[in-house]
Structure formats: structure tokens, C-alpha cells
Amino acid sequence: MDVCVIGGSRHFGRQLVEELREAGAAVTVVNRGSTPAPAGVTRLCADRDDGAALRAALGDRRFDAVVDQVCYSPLQAAVAAEVFAGRTRRYLLTSTVEVYAELGRPDGPALAEPSVDPAVWPVDLARPWADPAFLAAHYGEGKRQAEALLTRRAPFELATVRTAHVLGGADFTARLAHYVERIGRGLPVAVHAAPQPASFVHAPEIARFLARAAAADFTGPVNAASHGTLDVRELCAAVGRAVGREPVLTPGGDGPRSPFSFDRGYPMDTGRAARLGFSFSSIGDWLPQVIEEARG
Template identity: 30%
Template sequence: MSVLVLGGTGFIGAPLVRRLLADGVETAVGHRGTGAVAAGAASRVLDRRDVAAVAAVVRELGATTVVDLLAYTEADTLPLVAALSGRIARYVLVSSADVYRNYEGLHRKARPAPILERLTEDSPLRETRFPYRLARPRAAGDPQAWMDAYDKIPLEEAVRAEAGFASTILRLPLVFGPGDRQRRFSWAIRPMVANRPRFVVPHPWASWRATFGYVDDVAAGIALAAVDPRAAGETFNLGRANTPTNLAWAATFAEHLAWPGEVQLAHPRVARGALASAVAGLDLGYPLFLDNARIRRRLGYSEPTPLEEALARTVADETGR
């Protein structure tokens, strides 16, 4: 087996490539030449949108599996799917929990009835499309203009319907760890390492539950699904098995950092600061609570990283220490 990873130098891609190599999988990385490729992986500089170039690399390397971390829009993905049809045995689409119906409620795109139990791979999906499209389209020169066309749902549908290869779809949780540009736990880590005696969070945020995954653990799940023949034709949720509230996450970091302070809860109307501003537009009555038992049961997946190590590396990355 030979695996070509598209996007293998990024936040999730780099640890994914390292995991594949550690598992003895012949691995190549298709990239634009701006990131470091893990030692031991074949490196090919290409533009993923150049489908002929991707097909040529697949043919040159004899790649049997393509893991696509950069599938965001129909325009940048459907031509690639067509070009790879009949050329590979498996296409692995890295999707997202943003396909679920609760996500459109969370971002106030619609007001469906909240699903309060765990979201399984068969839970209802969004009925609205383009979750990050703005009311006024982004300018053509805006580096985030592609987000107006972003949607994983039609991409999932396209790869499932493709007869020229088997597909595997992986729906990712909120991913944290070294390299997380969204700084998902900055709201808790920063005041703790600054030894502030207390900090305030809006009470709906404190009680909100979403499934998180440490980046190396998520990468291990993708690697496992990419090479295990039992994953062909399957869709899997990834993420940690337990889904604590944000307040419980704060308690976990406080214990790890031996922070003796207090997290105070405030009504959203009086809460102040960056966190309050960031969550003001969300309806936190919609959890993103993923059931990821399927990949554990069918493929034997479990997190390879001890939680204390994940916390330590996340704190070190956040603080630059």
C-alpha cells in the first residue's frame, strides 16, 4: 500500500504523515512547497487544483490511497474526484462535524430542534448550505473568499456516489494541540498561566459541550481508517470518547497547571472580553456532542496520547515555552 496525503505539511497533515510512517506505510506528501515534509516521506510539489498533476503523481508513485485534507468546495474537489476515479483504490475525505444539523443552529443559520444526545454518523445533517457564507459575499481578492463556497456535505455525497474507488469519510471534532491557529483553549490557558486569581466566562459557554480531539490522536484515527480495509465505504466520527463541558475543561487545565484561582460565571449580557465577543453570535443551546463509538468498535481505535501529555504540549504551544 502507498498513501498520498494532500495537505500533509499542515496542522493535522504533518502528524498524520508521521503516524503513517511510524506504522510502516509508504507515504508521499503533495504540497505547495511551503511546509516541511516529514523525513521518510516522498515529497512532491504540486497544486492540488491541478488535477492532471495529482493524477501524474499517483501514477508515478503507484499510490493506492489518497487522503485529502484540503477538500473544501465543490469547485476544488469534484474535478479531482473525477480525475482519480479508476486510478486509486481508496479516497479518504477528511470532513467535519459542521455537517450536522446542530451546527446550523449553533451558528444561527436556522432554528432546527436541537439534538441533545450524541450525534452519530446517521444523525440529521444541515438543511442549509455554505455554513461560513457571509450575507455580503467576500471580495474576490479576499484570502478567505473560498469560505463562501465551503461545504462538506456535497463533497461527502460526491465521493460516496463515485464508483471508481472506495471512499472513507472522517468527520473531525474540534481539534486542539500544537499548531492550532484557532487557539481553542486560549480562553482558559492564558489567564491561568498569567496567575490571575479569577476570570469570567459567559455561563452558556461554561455549560456548552462539544467533542474535542487532540491533533495527534485525530491524525492516528485518520491513518488507521486510511489503511484498514474495513474502513472502505464507511463514515466515522473522530474525537475523544468523553465530552466534558467547557467548565470541566477549565478544571482539567487548572489541575494540570496547579492554578488555584476561580472561574466566575456571568450572564452573556454583562460578560466582557474576547471570549464573550467570540461566542456572542452563537446559540449555545446546540451542542456538538459526537458519538465516535463506531471507529472504536469496528477498527479498534483508541487515543495513543496520554491526556497529560496532550495538555502539556497544548500549554507549551499556547505560551511558547
């Protein structure tokens, strides 16, 4: 296969590139050039928001599949739909569990893909998606609208992988490290009064899933998550066992909560992935390992 990865310079994106390369694919990475590509991988430098620059960087290249790791808004999706028209048969959009964030409820059921249908989700290109602060504050909505725009406009096969919260690997977000540091130092951890469970996935596993999905033939959204869920109390307890300290949790209050503390549950239903022949590990299989990695 000849695969283009947009982004792919950090966290599980780099693992994805390495998975594809090791599987024998010819891999081209498109990013802004801040991080070198792994050995044996072609790198093209371009800002994916700039359609003309992206088109120029690609030249006359064609791909069997494109994996878009850094599409956060319908504006970026519109550029992709235009630039990759006629360049690829298959387009894989890396989406997120955050598309379900406002739909979950305390003690609610696992959320399946039809809960957010990109075919009918509204798209508003006039919102200030180019403003980084707005984009960060509307992460889930940006992903929903990116899915929706590509679903309606894409002139190629489209699949969207809605990834659970990713733990492990070179995680630049440092969310797990937040717990390791505070619990290890005996500092309080701010959580909701009744924190709810959510889905998670191991970084190497989501990289493997995306690599397999790039070569598959399914279309539409699919959830990708390890078996089981975690709420923030369970996560803190696991960290506490690893560092040898009892976590100090401070529930309630009006201040910001720690990452992965949620007041509504949004565990993911992975039934579609199973029917497509994909399987996942259980959270307990890898959580102790990633906590040790975060301890550094």
C-alpha cells in the same frame, strides 16, 4: 502501502504523515510547497484546486490509498474525484464534527453518522466556494457538500473520518492557547449563558486513527472522538487548575464568544468506530498534558 496525503504539512496532518512513514508506508505529500516534508517522505508541489497542475505533479503515480486533509468544498472534491480516478483504490476524506453543528440541540443526544447522510445531502457548485471568506464562514456546510459530492461521483472506495475538535500538538488555530493566555492573565472569557458540551480528540490519536483507517476496508462516514465531552466551563476550570487562577467567565451578551463555547450540544456517537475495531482514550487521559503544551 503506497499512500498519498494531500496537505499534511501542519497540525495533526504532519503527525499522520509520520505515523504512516513509521508504519512502513511509502508516503507522498502533495501541498503548495510552503513546508518541507519529513525525512523519507516524497513531496510534490501543486495547488490541489488546480486539476491540471495536480495531474501534472502526480505524473503516472498510483497509490493504495489517498488521505485528503484539506478538502473544504464540493469544488475541491470534484477536482479530486476527477484527478484520482484510476490512481487509487481507496480515498479517505478528513471531515469534521462541524458537519453536525446545526443539528445539535441543548442537552441533545450524541450524534451518529446517519444524522448527516452524504448520499442525499444537497450539493451546490454555484456557490462562491472559491472565495476564502465565504469558505471560512461556511466551513461545516463546505465539508458536508464535499462528502456528498465524493459519495456520488468518486470512482474509488470512499471513507470519511469526521474528527472531533482536535486539541494538542502544533495547533496553528491557537484556540486552546486563547484560554491559557486569558485565564493566566486574569482576563475575562466570553462564553454562552448555558454552554453545551461537544466532543474532542487528542491530535496524536486522530493521526493514528487516520493512519489505521487508510489501511482499513470500511467505507462511508465514521466519527472519531475521545470518550467523554467538554463544555467551555469545564475546559476553563481545567485551564484554571493548571495556571493557578480562577477563571473569570462573562456569559451572555451579543459579542463573539470564545472558541469551544457552543449554544447547542453536538457530542459524537463513536459506536461505529468501536464496531470497526477502533478504540479511543478518554478526554481526562490527555487534557492536562495538552494544557501544559499550550502554556509553552
